[in-house]
Amino acid sequence: xxxxxxxxxxxxxxxxxxxxxxxxxxxxxxxxxxxxxxxxxxxxxxxxxxxxxxxxxxxxxxxxxxxxxxxxxxxxxxxxxxxxxxxxxxxxxxxxxxxxxxxxxxxxxxxxxxxxxxxxxxxxxxxxxxxxxxxxxxxxxxxxxxxxxxxxxxxxxxxxxxxxxxxxxxxxxxxxxxxxxxxxxxxxxxxxxxxxxxxxxxxxxxxxxxxxxxxxxxxxxxxxxxxxxxxxxxxxxxxx
Numbered sequence: 001x002x003x004x005x006x007x008x009x010x011x012x013x014x015x016x017x018x019x020x021x022x023x024x025x026x027x028x029x030x031x032x033x034x035x036x037x038x039x040x041x042x043x044x045x046x047x048x049x050x051x052x053x054x055x056x057x058x059x060x061x062x063x064x065x066x067x068x069x070x071x072x073x074x075x076x077x078x079x080x081x082x083x084x085x086x087x088x089x090x091x092x093x094x095x096x097x098x099x100x101x102x103x104x105x106x107x108x109x110x111x112x113x114x115x116x117x118x119x120x121x122x123x124x125x126x127x128x129x130x131x132x133x134x135x136x137x138x139x140x141x142x143x144x145x146x147x148x149x150x151x152x153x154x155x156x157x158x159x160x161x162x163x164x165x166x167x168x169x170x171x172x173x174x175x176x177x178x179x180x181x182x183x184x185x186x187x188x189x190x191x192x193x194x195x196x197x198x199x200x201x202x203x204x205x206x207x208x209x210x211x212x213x214x215x216x217x218x219x220x221x222x223x224x225x226x227x228x229x230x231x232x233x234x235x236x237x238x239x240x
Contacts, residue, residue, distance in 0.1 A: 002162060002194060003029040003052065008061035010047050010217075021047040022058070023217040029196065031162075034189040036197040036208035036225075044217040046167070049198045053165050054082045066162060083112055087156030087164045091171040093148045095140040095155075101127060102136040105155045112159065119158075126154035130184060146177035153184060163194045170204055182207045183238035206231050 010022040022044045029035055039045040050056035051063060054070060063070040065085065073081065088094075095104045102123050109119035127136055130150040140148050149169060156164055166185070170178035186207065189195050197208055205211050206227060213220040 001028050002031045002033075002066055003027075004062075004064040005051075006062040006064075008048075008051065008063065009059045010044075010051065010056070011059045020217055022051075024061070025214075025217070025219055027212065027219065027222065029163075029194070031194055032189070032192055034185075034195045034197075034207075034209040036199055036205035036211045037214060038199055038202070038205045038211055039214035039220075040200055043214045045198055045200075045214045047217075048214065049165065049167055049196075052163075052196065053086050053088060054078050083108055084159055085162040087159065087161040089149070089152050089156050089164060089166040089169050091168040093140070093152045093172070095148060095151060097140050100137050100139050101132060101143070101151045101154075104140075104151055105158050108155060108159050122158055123154070126158040127151070129157060130154045144177070145173050146180055149173060149177075149181050150184070153181075153188075157188070157193075163196055164188065165196050165198070167198045168200070169197070170201075178204070179234050180238055183235045186235050187239075207235075 005025060005027050008022055008025040009020070012019045012021055025048065037045050037048060047056065051058055057071065065081070070078070070081070096107070102120070105123040105126050106119045109122060114122070124136065127133060130153050132147060132150050132154065135143060135147060140151070143151065170181055173181060182204065185195055185197070195208070197205070199205050206225065209225055209227070210223070211225045212222045
């Protein structure tokens with residue numbers, strides 16, 4: 001087991017009012033699982049993502065990551081965990097515009113203090129892994145939306161994290177490019193990566209192997225997903 005959440009509660013204070021975002025949520029995620037956390041706006045899925053990514057802390061309950069109680073970690077230890085164990089992939093890519101692809105992918109290793117020669121080699125390998133060996137010197141403005149997201153995926157992979165946490169990764173892409181990115185995620189899962197996908201779209205969630213639905217801060221359903229023939233055909237055609 002990689003992730004275990006027990007009776008998680010998250011409340012936000014708005015003036016004199018306490019607003020519940022998560023209400024006694026419990027779940028587990030194993031290594032090499034491909035999970036989609038799905039729900040409409042305001043359901044609590046983004047709050048859960050932030051807690052899973054160590055970007056926020058719960059009001060109550062427990063979060064264990066690889067048997068470590070996250071609530072006991074200092075701010076410095078949390079920062080190290082985010083850098084080493086969690087690869088973030090965002091809807092709007094979050095690339096630095098003045099840096100080329102290689103420099104953007106190197107950033108997490110730079111923050112981790114990895115020597116320049118080593119981080120350059122690992123960044124090149126990550127870009128090759130996502131099919132951008134010929135775009136290493138290109139800045140974000142010189143890349144298509146799909147290529148920018150591939151750079152973001154490479155940046156997430158470069159630290160060899162415990163999980164890849166993708167927040168609406170196709171939200172800024174056209175449908176064809178979105179299918180290509182989801183096919184890439186499928187390859188990453190087949191290579192042994194643990195993927196957690198945050199989405200409000202059923203069509204995107206269908207790519208995963210398990211779908212957790214959240215409504216009003218509660219887990220509404222948690223089911224294995226037997227992917228449809230349409231999804232498998234899309235992945236097959238993209239690989240071809």
